[in-house]
Amino acid sequence: MTVTQTQSAAHRSPGQDPGAVAHLRPAFHVRPPRGYLNDPNGPIEVGDEVHLYFQSRPTLDHHVPVEWGHATSPDYVRWTLHRPAMAPRPGGPDTDGCWSGNTVLDDGRVRAFYSGHIEGRPYQSVLTAVSDDGGTSFGPPHQVVPDPSDHAIMFRDPFVWRENSTWWMVVGAGYVGRGASIPSYRSTDLETWTYAGPLAELPRDVVDGHDTGAAWECPQMLTIDGRRIAVVASWSPEGGPADVLSFDVDVPVVPRRVDHGTNFYAASALRDSRFGPLLFGWLTEGRDRPGWTDDWAGVISLPRVVWLGQDSSLRSAPVPTVDALRVGDGSPADGASTGAQCEIVVPEGSGQVVIHFSEQERLVIELDVDTLTIDRTQASLNPHAHGGRMQVTDAFDPTSDRPAARIILDGSTLEVFTSAGRALSTRLYPTTPPTWQVEAPPTAHHWQLAP
Template identity: 90%
Template sequence: MTQTQSAPRSADAVAHLRPAFHVRPPRGYLNDPNGPIEVGDDVHLYFQSRPVLDMHVPVEWGHATSSDYVRWTLHRPAMAPRPGGPDTDGCWSGNTVLDNGRVRAFYSGNVEGRPYQSVLTAVSDDGGTSFGPPHQVVPDPSDPAIMFRDPFVWWENGTWWMVVGAGYVDRGASIPSYRSTDLENWTYAGPLAELARGVLDGHDTGAAWECPQMLTIDGRRIAVVASWSPEGGPAEVLSFDVDAPVVPRRVDHGTNFYAASALRDSRFGPLLFGWLTEGRDPAGWTDWAGVISLPRVVWLGPDSSLRSAPVPTVDTLRVGQGAPADGASTGAQCEIVVPEGSGQVVIHFSEQERVVIELDADTLTIDRSQASRDDHAHGGRMQVTEAFDPASDRPAARIILDGSILEVFTSAGRVLSTRIYPTTPPTWQIQAPPTARYWPLAR
C-alpha cells in the first residue's frame, strides 16, 4: 500500500469534510479542471482524475455536467489512456472547443520516457460524453525546453489559435503560440509572452508556466498561467495582459488554488474554474483527495489584475430568507455575508477548533492556525490587501463553506481559497458582526 492510501481515520469519521456542491468524484484523486464548455443548455466540465489514490495509476478525464453551474451530475470518464497509444500513461490537461457542432478536445498525452507530453486532439461525436482515438497535431519543441504541455485552443479574428505551457533555461517561462484554419494543421507563430524567472510580491513567477488559458476582457488579451519549477513544482496562478509589459498578478490569494481552467464565453461571461488542492499531508487522506472550485465570473480590476465573484446561480443554493449570522448554528454547508465594515467572522467547530476571517480597513485575513487538531492538517494565515470596494454592489465579504472547502470573495473581487479539516463534526457555531447574514446551503 502506498503512503497516499494509508489513512489514520475512517471515511465515516470525516464525512463532514466531504463537499456537497463542489465537483469531486466519490473516491480517488482529482486535480486539474479541463475544457469547460457549454453544449446546448448544459455545461460540460472535465477534470484529471484517478479512481484510486495511487499516483502510479494513469490520469483519465473525469466528466460532469450541469444546467446551472452549481448542481452537477457525475458521469463515466469521458477519456481514458489507450494502451500503446500517445496517451498510454495519462490524459493530461487541455481544453475543448466546438468544431462544426462536435466537441473537440486538445490535451497532453503522457508516455513515460518521452521528454515531452504530446499535444493531442480527439473528437466527441456524442455531445461530449466520450472521445475517439487521439492523434498528435503539434510536434515536440525543437528548442530544449524545461517543460512543454497543456494546450489551450480558441477562435479569434477568423483564426484558430493555440498556446502551450513551456519554459526554457535561457528564456524563462514561455507561452508558445500556433495558428490553424482547420484545427488539424498548426503553424508556429512565436511566443505569445515570456518572462525570466523572478519574485513578485514575494511569490515565484516560475521557471515555466503550466495550464495557460486565454481570456478576452474589455478588448484585452489576458493570459492565466500556473507558475511551476522543476525543484518546487506548482506555485501560483497568475494573470497578465499579453499585449503589455508582463506584470503577473495573483488570481487567488489563498493557499489551495491551482491549475485554472477558462471558459471564454458562457451565459455569465468569461469564467474560471480551479483545482482546490489538499491542505493536509497525504498520510491524512482517507479515500479521496482534490476538488474543483466554484466557477467564477472574472473581470479586470483597476490594476489590471483578474477579479472574481461566484457565478450568480450560487445564490440558488441558499435555504430560506437568511438570518443573523451572529450566534447561528450551522452544518458543514453555509454562506455568511458581511455587507460592509470591519470585524471578525469566527466559525467555532469546537472549544479547540475554529477558523477566523477578519475584515480590517482594506485587508481581509483568514487564520486557520487553530482550524484543526488533526496533525496532518495545514495551518497558517493568508491575507489580501485592497480587498474592499464600497462603491461596488457586492458585499464586503461572501464566505462560502462546503465541508473542508472555504472560499471567500470580497467586494473588490479578491478571492481566497483554502482547505480546513475540523475533527469535530457539526453542529458548529458562528460569531459575526451584527449586520452579517447567514444561510444554510443545499443542492
C-alpha cells in the same frame, strides 16, 4: 453545487469509521465519489448544458494513469457525474495518461486538445480527439504539434480558441536561459498548425513576494474589455506548483495573483458563457498525504465570473446561480449554529467572523479597513492539516453592489470573495463534526446551503 452520480456509491475501506470524515466531504463542489482529482479541463457550453472535464484517477495511487473525468450541469449548480469521457489507449500517444487541455466547438462537434503522457519521454505531446456524441466520449487521438527540440524544460497543456476566422493555440512551457513561456500556434482547420512565436515570456523573478516560475503550465486565454489576458500556473522543477497568475500579453508582462489563498491551482477558463468569462480551479488538499484518511482527494472550485480591476489584476465572484443553494432568507450570523455547508455574508465595514468548531478549533476571518485575513492556525487538531494565515489588501470596494465578504464553506473547502473581487481559497480539516457556532458582526447574515 448539487453533485449527483451516475457511477456507483463511494467505496470505503473496511474498518474505516464513516463519521470520522463525513463532515469534511464537500457536498456541492465537483469531485468524483472516490479516487484522486486534480486539474479541471475544457469547460464548455453545448446547447443548454455545461460540460466540465477534469484529471482523475479511480484510486489515490498516483501510478494509475490519468483519465478525463466528466460532469454536466444545466446551471453551474446541479452537477451530474458521468463515466470518464477519455481514458488512455494502450500503445497510443497517451498510453500513460490523458493530461490537461481544453475543448472547443467545431461544426457542432466537441473537439479536445490535451497532453498525452508516455512514461520516460521528456515532454507530453499535444494531441487532439473528437467527440461525436456531444462531449460524452472522445475518439482516438493524434498529435498536431511537434514536440519541442529547443531546450524546453516543460511543454504541455494546450489551450485553443478562435478569433475571427483563425484558430489559436498556446502551450505551457519553460526554456533554459529564457524562462517561462507560452508559445503560440495558428490554424484554419484545427489540424495543421503553424508556429507563431511566444505570446509572452518572462525570466524567472519574484514579484510582490511571489515566484513567477521557471515555466508556466495550464495557460488559458481570455478576452476582457478588448484585452488579451493570459492566466497561467507558475511551476518550477524543484518546487513544483506555485501560484496562478494573470497578465495582459500585449504589454510588458506584470503577473498578478488570481487567488490569494493557499489552495487554488491549475485554472481552467471558459471564454464565453451565459455569464461571461469564467474560471474553474483545482482546490489542492491542504494536508499532508499521511493525513488522507478518506478514499478521495481533490475538489474543483466554484465557477467564477471574472473581470479586470483598475490595476489590471483579474477579479472574481461566484456565478450568480450559486445563490440557489441558499435555504431560506438568511438569518443573523452572530450566534448562529451551522452545519458544514453554509454561507456567511458580511455586507459592509470592518469586523471579525469566527467559526467555532470546538473549544480547541476555530477559524478566524478578519475584515480590517482594506485588508481581509484568513487565519486557520487553530482550525484543526489534526497534525497533518496545514495551518497559517493568508491575507489580501485592496479587498473592499464600497461602490460595488457586492457585499464586503462572501464566506462559502463546503466541508473541507473554504472560498471567500470580497467586494473588490478578491478571492481566497483554502482547505480546512476540523476534527469536530457539526454543529458549529458562528461569531460575527451584527449586520452579517447566515444561510445553510443545501445540495
